[in-house]
Amino acid sequence: MKDVMLQTAKILLLGLFVILVWGIFHGSRRRVDFAVLRSEVQEVFGTSGMKEGDAQLLRRLYGVNGGELANWYLLTAEDNMAVEELLLVECASSEQAGQVRLAAEKRAETQKNNFEGYGPEQVQLLDNCVIQEEDPYVLFVVSERAQEVKTAFLKGL
Amino acid sequence: MVFSSIVFIFTFLPLVILAYYLAPVKLRNFVLLLASLIFYAWGEPVYLFLMLYSILFNYVIGLDIERQQEKGRNGRGSLILGVTVNLLLLGLFKYYGFLAENLGRLFAVELPDVSLGLPVGLSFYTFQSISYLADVYRRKTGGQTSLISFGLYISMFPQLVAGPIVQYADIDAQLKKRFTSWDLFGEGTRYFIGGLAKKVLLANNLGAVFEAVTASAPQSVLTAWVGVAAYTFQIYFDFSGYSDMAVGLGKMFGFEFKENFHYPYCARSVTEFWRRWHISLSSWFREYVYIPLGGNRVSVPRHMLNLLIVWTLTGLWHGASWNFVVWGLYYGVLLIVEKYLLRRVTEKLPLIGNVYTMLLAAVGWVFFFSPTLSSAIGYLQVMFGRTASPLTDNMGMYYLLTSLLLFWLSWLCSTPLPSGICGRQWQKGRVKPVLLLLYLGLFLLSTAYLIHDTYNPFLYFRF
Numbered sequence: 001m002k003d004v005m006l007q008t009a010k011i012l013l014l015g016l017f018v019i020l021v022w023g024i025f026h027g028s029r030r031r032v033d034f035a036v037l038r039s040e041v042q043e044v045f046g047t048s049g050m051k052e053g054d055a056q057l058l059r060r061l062y063g064v065n066g067g068e069l070a071n072w073y074l075l076t077a078e079d080n081m082a083v084e085e086l087l088l089v090e091c092a093s094s095e096q097a098g099q100v101r102l103a104a105e106k107r108a109e110t111q112k113n114n115f116e117g118y119g120p121e122q123v124q125l126l127d128n129c130v131i132q133e134e135d136p137y138v139l140f141v142v143s144e145r146a147q148e149v150k151t152a153f154l155k156g157l
Numbered sequence: 158m159v160f161s162s163i164v165f166i167f168t169f170l171p172l173v174i175l176a177y178y179l180a181p182v183k184l185r186n187f188v189l190l191l192a193s194l195i196f197y198a199w200g201e202p203v204y205l206f207l208m209l210y211s212i213l214f215n216y217v218i219g220l221d222i223e224r225q226q227e228k229g230r231n232g233r234g235s236l237i238l239g240v241t242v243n244l245l246l247l248g249l250f251k252y253y254g255f256l257a258e259n260l261g262r263l264f265a266v267e268l269p270d271v272s273l274g275l276p277v278g279l280s281f282y283t284f285q286s287i288s289y290l291a292d293v294y295r296r297k298t299g300g301q302t303s304l305i306s307f308g309l310y311i312s313m314f315p316q317l318v319a320g321p322i323v324q325y326a327d328i329d330a331q332l333k334k335r336f337t338s339w340d341l342f343g344e345g346t347r348y349f350i351g352g353l354a355k356k357v358l359l360a361n362n363l364g365a366v367f368e369a370v371t372a373s374a375p376q377s378v379l380t381a382w383v384g385v386a387a388y389t390f391q392i393y394f395d396f397s398g399y400s401d402m403a404v405g406l407g408k409m410f411g412f413e414f415k416e417n418f419h420y421p422y423c424a425r426s427v428t429e430f431w432r433r434w435h436i437s438l439s440s441w442f443r444e445y446v447y448i449p450l451g452g453n454r455v456s457v458p459r460h461m462l463n464l465l466i467v468w469t470l471t472g473l474w475h476g477a478s479w480n481f482v483v484w485g486l487y488y489g490v491l492l493i494v495e496k497y498l499l500r501r502v503t504e505k506l507p508l509i510g511n512v513y514t515m516l517l518a519a520v521g522w523v524f525f526f527s528p529t530l531s532s533a534i535g536y537l538q539v540m541f542g543r544t545a546s547p548l549t550d551n552m553g554m555y556y557l558l559t560s561l562l563l564f565w566l567s568w569l570c571s572t573p574l575p576s577g578i579c580g581r582q583w584q585k586g587r588v589k590p591v592l593l594l595l596y597l598g599l600f601l602l603s604t605a606y607l608i609h610d611t612y613n614p615f616l617y618f619r620f
Contacts, residue, residue, distance in 0.1 A: 094203060
């Protein structure tokens with residue numbers, strides 16, 4: 001009796017393993033082509049006066065290691081007095097998406113502290129910034145067109 | 158959820174302790190299992206299913222191996238099946254992307270892109286599952302008949318996400334019966350606060366220095382060395398701090414986990430360093446890979462090959478990237494050189510041996526923290542003056558001078574001095590009130606840092 005139960009459980013669990021692997025390759029977890037999403041977001045945001053950031057800048061500004069993320073794209077303003085910024089990230093896990101969102105919140109807070117008192121326009125832009133987490137994607141935008149960028153981001157997903 | 162978070166320290170842990178001690182002894186494993194599953198689901202609800210599957214699968218296979226042995230067979234088929242499924246799961250989540258990328262490059266083979274995230278703790282609980290199956294197969298222990306006790310072994314929250322890797326035979330008896338006392342609870346609390354302080358007060362501040370220094374490519378030899386020194390201490394306090402917290406939490410619930418770090422930066426050789434660093438991982442590889450391969454009771458070339466296999470696997474365990482493969486091979490080669498050439502020298506010259514070990518460990522960490530192999534090589538070139546970078550610059554001097562106290566404290570705390578003094582005084586009971594105040598102070602200070610900081614991930618979570 002015990003043998004039969006063990007053999008049945010083994011077969012069921014192996015069947016479950018096959019389903020799990022099948023699910024991994026054909027599952028419905030939302031993943032879009034990052035390059036397409038990036039170009040759609042970038043088109044609305046615009047790149048004039050902006051420069052693309054590298055992994056070191058990402059780590060410096062957000063404390064995030066780019067190598068651990070599935071994909072990411074960072075644009076910062078060329079002018080030191082401008083606060084326009086775009087960060088689009090595809091994370092490797094839900095937990096990581098949460099961490100990136102927290103890092104973006106901290107970045108917005110730091111920038112606000114930097115400009116508080118002498119840059120009212122910059123502070124207003126930062127107050128209206130968008131931080132949107134749509135697991136596994138995270139968007140951070142500081143721009144006059146932040147809401148439009150957010151719409152493009154959500155549409156792209 | 159991480160141990161060094163306000164929600165864990167002030168909500169989750171007190172509730173679990175309360176539920177655990179209020180529950181009848183028979184139900185305590187169940188309470189801990191439930192708490193562990195909630196702890197895991199907090200960050201990664203989607204991967205809870207994977208953990209539950211792992212628990213059920215290994216539970217059944219363990220019983221199957223035992224049953225076959227009772228019937229006079231050896232149960233090898235079930236062991237192979239169990240280990241294969243465990244490794245396939247680990248491989249799918251951790252190594253699939255790496256494999257697909259390299260097959261694509263080498264043979265232009267295009268595997269489907271599945272972009273899987275690595276479930277937290279998968280590397281740790283897969284190794285624990287394999288340890289269980291191997292221990293049952295080798296009759297070091299019987300199969301666990303209680304699904305709750307087995308589930309607790311796999312998912313126990315104190316060591317679930319970053320170890321130490323507990324071998325089943327070491328904890329089997331404690332799953333059935335363990336003792337709790339105020340003394341043990343107090344000792345656990347001391348371990349926990351010590352680990353928390355290591356992580357929050359030392360590792361996080363060292364991490365800030367490292368981040369600042371490496372925000373751009375190092376511009377001088379000095380800057381590169383300051384960066385690598387900061388990381389060398391950061392990774393030690395980060396990981397050993399986590400392990401201390403895990404050991405402390407275990408004690409609070411009556412479990413005794415083995416020590417995972419034993420002052421590795423005091424080692425006088427690389428061989429000794431690896432007897433003191435991440436001891437549970439080294440023990441696992443020794444027990445389940447190195448010895449089955451023949452260990453050192455084989456010919457010299459075969460022994461060298463065994464070491465290289467074990468260290469390549471150790472490197473790969475840390476991450477699916479060529480950096481980690483090179484890092485593992487680096488240690489494999491160093492251990493071979495020490496074993497056959499340098500052993501007597503390092504034993505006779507302990508101080509020089511320690512300096513040489515620290516230097517080699519620091520060089521090794523460059524492969525660890527660099528995002529790519531080429532950036533690691535670039536960093537090493539700056540460290541050893543192989544570029545046009547000057548010897549010193551303002552940035553290097555600034556970070557060296559402003560971090561001197563932190564480096565000195567880090568060096569001191571990486572030796573047995575502080576804990577030796579505290580431990581001796583504690584046992585003698587002479588200055589208990591002073592030590593109590595010290596631990597209370599460390600706890601309050603760490604909490605203040607936690608409230609201020611929003612982002613303090615553990616380095617070893619990604620493994």
